[in-house]
Amino acid sequence: MATPGPLTPGVPFDPSQPPAIEGFNPTVSSDPEGFREKFLRKTRENPMVPIGCLGTAAALTYGLYCFHRGHSQRSQFMMRTRIAAQGFTVAAILFGLAASALKSRP
Template identity: 60%
Template sequence: MSTETSEEPLELDWLALHNEFEAMHKTESMAEKFQRKVLENPFVPIGCLATLGALSYGLWSFRQGRSKMSQYMMRTRIAAQGFTIMAFIVGLGLSASKAK
């Protein structure tokens, strides 16, 4: 007694499903994702650049022996880091409110 079904499963169903998914959702490259993130919240990269600039100049001043300027730049770096974190948090809040 043979129990054959009239409907045979396709061996490549996962491929068809993958193609349908790709048609629905466009994958973005790393550059496209970076550009989208910067456009969504431009203050985070500005804060990161400010932090990097203050850190670099502070370390250079320390190497030159200008301790007063080095201390000032390290404090500036802390402020820039705080700005970056706040920009990140505000951006997350705005993204969450848009999603609703």
């Protein structure tokens, strides 16, 4: 039985270089997107998600404040409001995913 030879005879393996894959052309972005740019782009794509997040945070903060002050009825109401705001946020995320999936279809 013959032993297999090298795959590319005459070309030594260089681990400092990426492998050459036939039919694959890597593209390197010349301008990487920063946090601020990505945040603004995502907010423009689906503005309901940040609104829901802010509503959730506001209801939680005010509910904790009311709990600290001893207003248990208002604190309970704000915790229920927080749950509704979280549900709104999750629905906005799912709606945004569905919309982007439909938009990317050919």
